[in-house]
Amino acid sequence: MTAESRADHRPSATPPLTERQEARRRRILDASAQLAARGGFDAVQMREVAEAAGVALGTLYRYFPSKVHLLVATMQDQLQHMHTTLRKRPPGGAAPAERVAETLMRAFRALQREPQLADAMVRALTFADRSVSPEVDTVSRLTTAIILDAMGAAQPTPEQLSAVRVIEHTWHSALITWLSGRASIAQVKIDIETVCRLIDLTAPERTAARQ
Amino acid sequence: MTAESRADHRPSATPPLTERQEARRRRILDASAQLAARGGFDAVQMREVAEAAGVALGTLYRYFPSKVHLLVATMQDQLQHMHTTLRKRPPGGAAPAERVAETLMRAFRALQREPQLADAMVRALTFADRSVSPEVDTVSRLTTAIILDAMGAAQPTPEQLSAVRVIEHTWHSALITWLSGRASIAQVKIDIETVCRLIDLTAPERTAARQ
DNA sequence: ATCAAGTCTGTAACTTGTTCTACATTAGCG
DNA sequence: CGCTAATGTAGAACAAGTTACAGACTTGAT
Numbered sequence: 001m002t003a004e005s006r007a008d009h010r011p012s013a014t015p016p017l018t019e020r021q022e023a024r025r026r027r028i029l030d031a032s033a034q035l036a037a038r039g040g041f042d043a044v045q046m047r048e049v050a051e052a053a054g055v056a057l058g059t060l061y062r063y064f065p066s067k068v069h070l071l072v073a074t075m076q077d078q079l080q081h082m083h084t085t086l087r088k089r090p091p092g093g094a095a096p097a098e099r100v101a102e103t104l105m106r107a108f109r110a111l112q113r114e115p116q117l118a119d120a121m122v123r124a125l126t127f128a129d130r131s132v133s134p135e136v137d138t139v140s141r142l143t144t145a146i147i148l149d150a151m152g153a154a155q156p157t158p159e160q161l162s163a164v165r166v167i168e169h170t171w172h173s174a175l176i177t178w179l180s181g182r183a184s185i186a187q188v189k190i191d192i193e194t195v196c197r198l199i200d201l202t203a204p205e206r207t208a209a210r211q
Numbered sequence: 212m213t214a215e216s217r218a219d220h221r222p223s224a225t226p227p228l229t230e231r232q233e234a235r236r237r238r239i240l241d242a243s244a245q246l247a248a249r250g251g252f253d254a255v256q257m258r259e260v261a262e263a264a265g266v267a268l269g270t271l272y273r274y275f276p277s278k279v280h281l282l283v284a285t286m287q288d289q290l291q292h293m294h295t296t297l298r299k300r301p302p303g304g305a306a307p308a309e310r311v312a313e314t315l316m317r318a319f320r321a322l323q324r325e326p327q328l329a330d331a332m333v334r335a336l337t338f339a340d341r342s343v344s345p346e347v348d349t350v351s352r353l354t355t356a357i358i359l360d361a362m363g364a365a366q367p368t369p370e371q372l373s374a375v376r377v378i379e380h381t382w383h384s385a386l387i388t389w390l391s392g393r394a395s396i397a398q399v400k401i402d403i404e405t406v407c408r409l410i411d412l413t414a415p416e417r418t419a420a421r422q
Numbered sequence: 423a424t425c426a427a428g429t430c431t432g433t434a435a436c437t438t439g440t441t442c443t444a445c446a447t448t449a450g451c452g
Numbered sequence: 453c454g455c456t457a458a459t460g461t462a463g464a465a466c467a468a469g470t471t472a473c474a475g476a477c478t479t480g481a482t
Contacts, residue, residue, distance in 0.1 A: 018479080021429090041340075046469060056431040058472085067469065126337040126384075129252075130392045137393055162405040169384035169402065170377050173337075177380075181341045182348055191380065194373040197412055198405065229449075232459090257439060267461040269442085278439065 025063055027053040032074045036120035044071060044120055065131075071124030072135045078121065079142045082107055086146060096151040097199040103150035104171060104192050111175070112185070119179045126176060143168055151199065159202040170195040236274055238264040243285045247331035255282060255331055276342075282335030283346045289332065290353045293318055297357060307362040308410040314361035315382060315403050322386070323396070330390045337387060354379055362410065370413040381406040 017025065031052035035044045046067055050060040064070035091102040111118040128136050147164050148156060156164070174191045177183035183191075228236065242263035246255045257278055261271040275281035302313040322329040339347050358375050359367060367375070385402045388394035394402075 020478090024430095042468095045467095056433095057470090058432085059430055061470075062429080065470095123338060123340075126387055127334060128391060129334075133391055133393050136391065140393070159405075162401055165398075165402055166377075166381050166406045169388075169406075170380040173380035173384045176337055180339060180344055180347065182344050182351070187376075190373055191376055194370075194409065195377045195380075195406075198409060201408055201412060231448090235460095253438095256437095267463090268440090269462085270460055272440070273459075276440095 024053070024055055024059070028055060028060060028063055028070070029074055029077050032070055033078070033117060036071070036074065037114050037117040040116040040119040041071070041123045043116070046070075068124045068128050068132055069135060071120055072128060072132055072139060075121040075125060075139055076135070076142065078117075079139060079146075082110060083142060083146055083149075085110075087149065091150055095200065096153065096203065097196040099152065100147055100150045100167065100199060101193050101196040103146065104167075104196075105189060107146070108175075108185075108188060108192070115179070118175065122172065122175050122179060126172065140168065143171070157202070160199070163198040163202045166198060167195050235264070235266055235270070239266060239271060239274055239281070240285055240288050243281055244289070244328060247282070247285065248325050248328040251327040251330040252282070252334045254327070257281075279335045279339050279343055280346060282331055283339060283343055283350060286332040286336060286350055287346070287353065289328070290350060290357075293321060294353060294357055294360075296321075298360065302361055306411065307364065307414065308407040310363065311358055311361045311378065311410060312404050312407040314357065315378075315407075316400060318357070319386075319396075319399060319403070326390070329386065333383065333386050333390060337383065351379065354382070368413070371410070374409040374413045377409060378406050 028049060031049045032044055035048055035052065044067065046060060047057060049070070050057045053060070060070075064073060086103060086106065091099040091106070093099040093102050125136060125139060144164055147167060151160070151164075153160055170191055174183065174188045178185065178188050239260060242260045243255055246259060246263065255278065257271060258268060260281070261268045264271070271281075275284060297314060297317065302310040302317070304310040304313050336347060336350060355375055358378060362371070362375075364371055381402055385394065385399045389396065389399050
């Protein structure tokens with residue numbers, strides 16, 4: 001059970017990395033997160049990341065072909081953490097809508113602890129162009145997984161998936177308005193709770209509850 | 212009734228512009244839109260905008276303190292157009308939710324005609340940092356106005372305003388997923404229709420009939 | 423152990439957003 | 453008109469993302 005078996009998360013046809021390469025990748029991601037946590041998107045300067053990670057600039061670009069790729073990968077990394085953390089203490093609400101809202105608010109509070117890091121990651125995510133689509137998609141799938149987990153919908157209907165998509169849209173966009181100082185934390189909370197009402201609307205309605 | 216009285220749209224304490232200045236501003240915005248329409252965000256290069264507008268680089272920066280400011284202003288400009296255009300033929304649906312969805316889809320089709328321009332504007336909008344907040348807020352208010360128009364809610368309740376906020380979030384984020392090729396046009400349509408269901412949910416339901 | 427292919431390193435160059443500077447033009451005002 | 457402050461111009465300079473390249477180091481197969 002060496003480092004090798006752990007490394008096979010990524011779906012794409014990445015040639016497996018040697019141990020030293022895995023270590024380099026990790027140092028880079030850590031350096032990225034650390035610089036981001038200090039000063040947000042702008043503070044993640046490729047030369048500085050390279051230096052902090054003890055790697056040449058060219059190498060950094062071999063691992064992550066652009067700053068946006070790097071930050072999206074950083075987000076993937078952080079989301080993994082969050083997903084495992086969230087799984088440990090599942091939300092307590094009775095209705096799916098409540099549980100999703102609770103989960104997202106928990107994630108939101110985690111982001112509030114490192115607002116600059118959140119800034120860097122979210123800005124990169126929404127600024128990403130087509131060349132980063134696969135990576136952004138991975139982040140999106142992770143987010144979807146977290147929300148579906150909270151809903152407790154193992155076999156979501158297409159309608160429910162639509163609701164989840166809309167929730168994700170709202171989540172990202174609300175984060176942006178918060179990060180750029182155009183919405184308060186309270187406002188974000190309201191938006192999340194509002195959009196989560198869509199879940200009730202799309203629940204498999206044979207179960208009496210809401211009609 | 213010279214050009215002067217027309218110029219007083221902007222709320223901030225902008226000293227009134229002379230006629231030549233108004234003309235410069237217009238040339239800059241037009242050049243920006245034209246370059247954006249060609250090649251999207253990346254094709255809007257400040258030197259090229261300046262040259263196309265027949266203005267020195269320093270002047271461009273006096274009018275718009277950054278590329279993002281410029282593109283957000285371009286978006287304001289385009290939204291004005293759209294708002295007037297949309298007002299001319301109001302949506303035909305019976306229920307507010309239908310009308311809003313119809314209006315947004317109409318706007319979406321307009322954006323599809325110039326996808327590169329849409330790309331430049333939307334990317335700028337979501338990439339904008341705090342220094343652009345006032346301008347982004349103006350765009351947001353314009354969008355809100357368009358949606359409220361379509362709803363026909365002259366006196367929206369706080370709940371309805373929350374729904375509108377969420378609709379806006381979804382609108383922006385769905386546009387981004389479309390622009391970066393991660394969602395199809397059909398998918399965007401579904402997302403818009405899904406989120407518009409929130410309107411029914413928040414309608415002032417004491418007035419039995421849909422009023 | 424050795425060789426070829428692939429990786430890394432250090433560094434310079436290039437691109438484009440942004441800032442700065444020195445000088446010319448314009449606008450408002452007495 | 454003639455002055456002065458604000459505005460505009462041309463172009464250099466700077467910053468950070470990105471690319472290019474020559475030489476050293478690793479790796480894997482023989």
